[in-house]
Amino acid sequence: MSDITTRFADIVGAGNLLSGDAVPDDYSHDEELTQAPQKPAYVARPATAEEVAQLLATASEEGTPVTARGSGTGLSGAAIPRADGLLISFERMNAVLEVDTTNQVAVVQPGVTLTELDATTIPFGLGYMVHPGEMSSSVGGNVGTNAGGMRAVKYGIARHNVLGLQAVLPTGEIIRTGGKIAKVSTGYDLTQLIVGSEGTLALATEVIVKLYPRLEHSATVLAPFADFDQVMAAVPRVLASGLGPYILEYIDTITMAALVHTQDLELGIPDQIRDSCQAYLVVALENRTAERLDEDVERAGELLAELGAADVYVLEGGSARKLIEAREKAFWTAKAIGADDIIDTVVPRGSMPKFLAAVRELASTAGGAAAGCGHAGDGNVHLAILCKDAEKRKKLMGDIFALAIELGGAISGEHGLGRAKTPYFLKLEDPAKVALMHRIKRSFDPAGILNPDVLFAEP
Amino acid sequence: MSDITTRFADIVGAGNLLSGDAVPDDYSHDEELTQAPQKPAYVARPATAEEVAQLLATASEEGTPVTARGSGTGLSGAAIPRADGLLISFERMNAVLEVDTTNQVAVVQPGVTLTELDATTIPFGLGYMVHPGEMSSSVGGNVGTNAGGMRAVKYGIARHNVLGLQAVLPTGEIIRTGGKIAKVSTGYDLTQLIVGSEGTLALATEVIVKLYPRLEHSATVLAPFADFDQVMAAVPRVLASGLGPYILEYIDTITMAALVHTQDLELGIPDQIRDSCQAYLVVALENRTAERLDEDVERAGELLAELGAADVYVLEGGSARKLIEAREKAFWTAKAIGADDIIDTVVPRGSMPKFLAAVRELASTAGGAAAGCGHAGDGNVHLAILCKDAEKRKKLMGDIFALAIELGGAISGEHGLGRAKTPYFLKLEDPAKVALMHRIKRSFDPAGILNPDVLFAEP
Numbered sequence A, B: 001m002s003d004i005t006t007r008f009a010d011i012v013g014a015g016n017l018l019s020g021d022a023v024p025d026d027y028s029h030d031e032e033l034t035q036a037p038q039k040p041a042y043v044a045r046p047a048t049a050e051e052v053a054q055l056l057a058t059a060s061e062e063g064t065p066v067t068a069r070g071s072g073t074g075l076s077g078a079a080i081p082r083a084d085g086l087l088i089s090f091e092r093m094n095a096v097l098e099v100d101t102t103n104q105v106a107v108v109q110p111g112v113t114l115t116e117l118d119a120t121t122i123p124f125g126l127g128y129m130v131h132p133g134e135m136s137s138s139v140g141g142n143v144g145t146n147a148g149g150m151r152a153v154k155y156g157i158a159r160h161n162v163l164g165l166q167a168v169l170p171t172g173e174i175i176r177t178g179g180k181i182a183k184v185s186t187g188y189d190l191t192q193l194i195v196g197s198e199g200t201l202a203l204a205t206e207v208i209v210k211l212y213p214r215l216e217h218s219a220t221v222l223a224p225f226a227d228f229d230q231v232m233a234a235v236p237r238v239l240a241s242g243l244g245p246y247i248l249e250y251i252d253t254i255t256m257a258a259l260v261h262t263q264d265l266e267l268g269i270p271d272q273i274r275d276s277c278q279a280y281l282v283v284a285l286e287n288r289t290a291e292r293l294d295e296d297v298e299r300a301g302e303l304l305a306e307l308g309a310a311d312v313y314v315l316e317g318g319s320a321r322k323l324i325e326a327r328e329k330a331f332w333t334a335k336a337i338g339a340d341d342i343i344d345t346v347v348p349r350g351s352m353p354k355f356l357a358a359v360r361e362l363a364s365t366a367g368g369a370a371a372g373c374g375h376a377g378d379g380n381v382h383l384a385i386l387c388k389d390a391e392k393r394k395k396l397m398g399d400i401f402a403l404a405i406e407l408g409g410a411i412s413g414e415h416g417l418g419r420a421k422t423p424y425f426l427k428l429e430d431p432a433k434v435a436l437m438h439r440i441k442r443s444f445d446p447a448g449i450l451n452p453d454v455l456f457a458e459p
Helices: A003-012 A049-062 A114-124 A139-145 A190-194 A228-240 A253-263 A271-276 A290-306 A317-328 A330-336 A349-365 A390-406 A418-428 A431-444 B003-012 B049-062 B114-124 B139-145 B190-194 B228-240 B253-263 B271-276 B290-306 B317-328 B330-336 B349-365 B390-406 B418-428 B431-444
Strands: A017-019 A042-044 A066-069 A086-089 A096-100 A105-108 A162-168 A174-178 A203-210 A217-225 A247-252 A279-287 A313-315 A341-346 A369-375 A380-386 B017-019 B042-044 B066-069 B086-089 B096-100 B105-108 B162-168 B174-178 B203-210 B217-225 B247-252 B279-287 B313-315 B341-343 B369-375 B380-386
Touching (some): A003 A049, A049 A086, A049 A174, A114 A139, A174 B431, A228 A290, A253 A279, A253 A317, A253 A369, A313 A317, A431 B174, A431 B190, B003 B042, B003 B049, B139 B162, B174 B190, B217 B290, B228 B247, B247 B317, B253 B317, B279 B290, B279 B317, B317 B330, B330 B380, B341 B390
Parallel strands (some): A066 A086, B042 B086
Antiparallel strands (some): A105 A203, A162 A174, A162 A203, A217 A279, A217 A313, A247 A279, A247 A369, A369 A380, B162 B174, B162 B203, B217 B279, B217 B313
16 A cells, blocks of 8 residues: 555545545546546545544645545536545535524535435424435535525525535634524635535535425426517516515426426326427425415416416426426436536526527537526526537537626536536636636645646646 | 825826815714724725726735725724725715616615615615615625625525625726626635625625515514513524514513613503513514415414413504614614623524523623624624723623634624624634635735725734
8 A cells, every 4th residue: 555545544444445446436427427437546435524634634745636525416527536636425424413493404414415314304394495406416515516406596505505514624624614593794704615616625524504494385387388588588577476486497398398208297288289389487386374375376377377378287296296306307318318418507587588599599500409497587597418529519518608608697507617617617707706716725725635627727 | 195195096086085184084983882983094985996996906006905985884893994094985886777677686886875775676676685774884885794684584694685796806806706696606606705704805896686576565573571581482483484574583671671762662562561571572574465464463473472472462564664663773772872882793593592691691790781682583682782891891792702602603693893893703713714714815915905904913
């Protein structure tokens, strides 16, 4: 064993330090579609914050690149390690430490999956409302990428639901930020700086998440529209209505057809309407009483009809759940139909019609196609990019991102940049901002060990 | 005129650069109670981001300390300039640039007051929901201090309602962060880093704020409780009920008596109940229909009675408004009754009974008193500290802050540290975090010109 291997093994125990051929393939990738898998030189599975601190202090001394891994469900390649690097897997730090009903928070270790957190909080009538579409994702991963998902339109994104952290700096210092408190004005908000930093600033070893009361009654309204612009025009009206949807999604017809086909959905929509519409709006409502929910569903139906919906379908429990689940699995559907890349560009929601029309034209010019669905209320557009030629695809994606930025948006709303989108970011972002971010990075990570291929072009 | 005076005057025009005796007293203070007023050497009133950029670039070159000022309503002394410094007043940058109903945002200059923003958004049925209790405060000031206020329990704090900024770095670079978008995962969240930084990192020259639909119907329920702990125990139950209050405040009896007296309130509470209760809970509800509001008020009344309220009063329009306004003016009431200092410590809401009992004992031991009210839903306790002896008061406040931190809270929930609370912060905060924050500060502000007495002990 090399000296470094011994040092890492001494920290986590020989059984929790893998190296060389003993490293399983799983640790070489996440769910991103285009990046080559890469096995790390070492995998460490620490059990405590102190072990993480010792690993990072050692890596800083040795100049070893470090990549953090939760469940490996990321879509940007932020969990792909360096060949000469250390992968820190949080699989053993997977305990829900506390469900605090008075303060309505849970304190969890980063390796906890959303499925586990959900199961633990259900008996208390509370829940962590960030559902990024993959319940096997970890809370630590949610922190890294600032996860969003369908419920963000009502409950916000990870950033709004992560109240505090225990985090380890690359120097090996352990800090606590925020707390079981919803507000603080006592120095810089380090919690918010670490959330969304994709493992480049510090590694979270404990996360305090906000819990909301679960409302008992919910229903889903599905409205096909003949015209895409009508869907987009309906969005601010639905939001201004006071109905407070917890899901507000659009699904284009290509994607709906793929979802219906691959997920075996039965939505009861006549062929004639299905064939004549360009997109669907999905509006999910919830309330604390069944009566109010019924009223809201009726009001939503009237409103959508006023706004030009070809028809309005109220989906009953089973089929509503199936549609939402199918929508959550849109990534897998995109993969199944042969998507060459996926993006989750965000634009101001008022710019979605213009953006999507331009994207279709750009894709077509490149000899490809772009189809998708997205968080209409948030302007967060999830697109499957179909374009086999790698060079053309790269140019197409660059053009799409440039357009989004021109419209006041950003490359990614919730997936993050990872290894895959960082080159676009460095090309398109204001150099003054990139330089500032890099100075911030160095203020956390003077040795530059944390995920050096993500957000910046490190040597 | 000195060379520096000429340089600043060339940027903003001679009529917008004051120096020496021409500087009015107003620019020497904010509303903080204990810090000595200090006139700056220069006051500049820029009209554009470009002028702000030139001012900062010049100040960086000359090593001139710079303090930003909005409306001067801050409560921590963050707007008190240095004697040798430049005060940048945003009074001329006071335009609402856009109310965007599709994206439900407003784009404003930092000098816009909340009164002006409110008046501009009312016709659209939308509103900026951060109400820190002083409607003459500026949006720029809200950004600086991460303002909160009573509605934070439903609508969040400034941090959750500021979606993007145009900001000037101390080096003179102008950047744009965030946008008319609710989510982004594309590099570090510079917006969130600048919000709450009290003018120490960058100066906002444009702010994109989130607007919410205004709900038409609202009512306020007032519940006196015999026992303080009962009030605190009621808070999580009200929050878990799904009633979604937009205000959830406690007011102790001393403060209520002062409010009733100084604001001439008539709440219709019999003497017998008033005399036997320790604190009040104020629950404000709103809904899109009058019927639902009535139901919710009834349900809230039943719930509060179950939770031990001595009685429940539903305040009609006029008296409800008066009570909320009186509560918003609690700072002025504290000042009127001779408070020697005020604090807005935050603790996990479950720790409020313990915290407040300990504070009363600490104050009494110091020969003083502490009375107040606060954002019960947020654990944000506003206390008037009555203790004439400056040394004893300093020790008392240090003890109170240390206790709050021990309970998992922080020195300030929304007022910020400013000049007044920075010494406590430097004494009580984890040195590793202070050092990290200082490195972040330097990554923005290499010359150390921005508000050098705030958050850090600069030379």
